[in-house]
Amino acid sequence: MPVSRQLLKPVSLGFILFTIVVALTTALIPWGPTVRAILPDGVALVLFYWCMYQSRRVGMGWAFWLGIVLDIADGNVFGQHGIAYCLTAWFVLARHRQLGMFPLWQQALYIGPLLFASQLIMLVVRMATGSAFPGWFIFIGALTGAVFWPLLSQLLQMQQRTEKRAEIQS
């Protein structure tokens, strides 16, 4: 079912902020290394979602600042998440009209590689600044992220759905 066929309610800025804060909090939960490898990058997923559906409001600036916040939370070098999120968010922004019309599974096929690319960018940045290679498991999150994408989209759209669709048609 293409998403764009529904008429969605406008989103309040508060709701966008709320979802991002929730994503950040889940990101800060001290998961064990295995769970952490499997779990997708929730902040990136929420960011991609809002870039796709609210591209006038959420864009590169949000990607950059979220990246900075995550870098500080993790104690990384500054800009590691910033670069990764900016570049990948741009790929969503540049195609957001097209992506909005795709069915969810096709969106997932676009989002998965983007998550992969974001991990790859971070890997390059970290290797360039002298870190050890952590292992291939860091890319598993991209796969599960693509699987999570339809669920997340449905969840975030629940709040935007109009309750009475019959009234619109009449």
Added chain:
Amino acid sequence: MQSTIQPAFFKQGPKPFSRLLIYASLSLVLLVVDVRWQILQPAREIVSVALYPLQWLATAPVSVAHQVSNYFVTQTALQQENRRLQDERLLANAQLLRMQALQQENIQLRQLLVTRDMQGGRGVLAEVLYNDRDPYTAKLVVDRGEQDHVKAGQVVIDPLGVVGQITRVQPLTAEITLITHKNQPVPVQVVRNGLRAVVYGSGPESPLEVRFMPVNGDIRNDDLLVTSGIDGTYPAGLPVAKVTRVDRNAGSAFARISCEPAADVDKHRFMLILNEKRSIPAKPTPPAAPAKKKGAD
């Protein structure tokens, strides 16, 4: 001209691509500035304080679960533990008595030797908040920070040996870089024969290694390595690692020596941040060095 009079509806600010260029170059600049000069620490501190409620929220369920599970420990388990602790206390008491005598003797000997090492300083007990989420770094975050006078460079130990070193201090938390972190060096000494060496971490999953040890260096399997104390950072005599494998390849100048950390580097919840005052003489300025030679090892 056309663009200046377009209706407000179409105005979206700069194009996404130019924004991408702006922000990507901004992050690159930040990256280079942070890696090269490390002058962004104040910004880090401010944001980390702002993030603390979120971190607390994220870790709260885990600590509540810990407390609840602690509360429902069974009677037998408690009795067993109590019994074991009593036994251990007796044993420890006996050792302590000998220890005190030895310490006294040691102090006298050291006064004779006029060394400045191993003052028997105090420490701060710290609880591990979480393993750093970042898969690239071997780091722990603990609940002691600037408020508790923790400073970067202090050594962190657990009951079995050296865990790591404080590398970044925020107002409420501090980061420990573990000895298993890539390129984190610890100067050590082989207990058996006093041979000095340097142990390097080599990433999160591989063990520690001793680098730059000549092929004919006298080091064997199961040798215990303790801190040598000659770097002025780590106090002498703390266990660091045990040698697990020695490869002597005639083709290379150095032996490949792998070790495993003596401490349970990633198993404990509580660690001790050592707070030792060590009076290290100032480094002599190379060309016009005064003829005062202090603390030469």
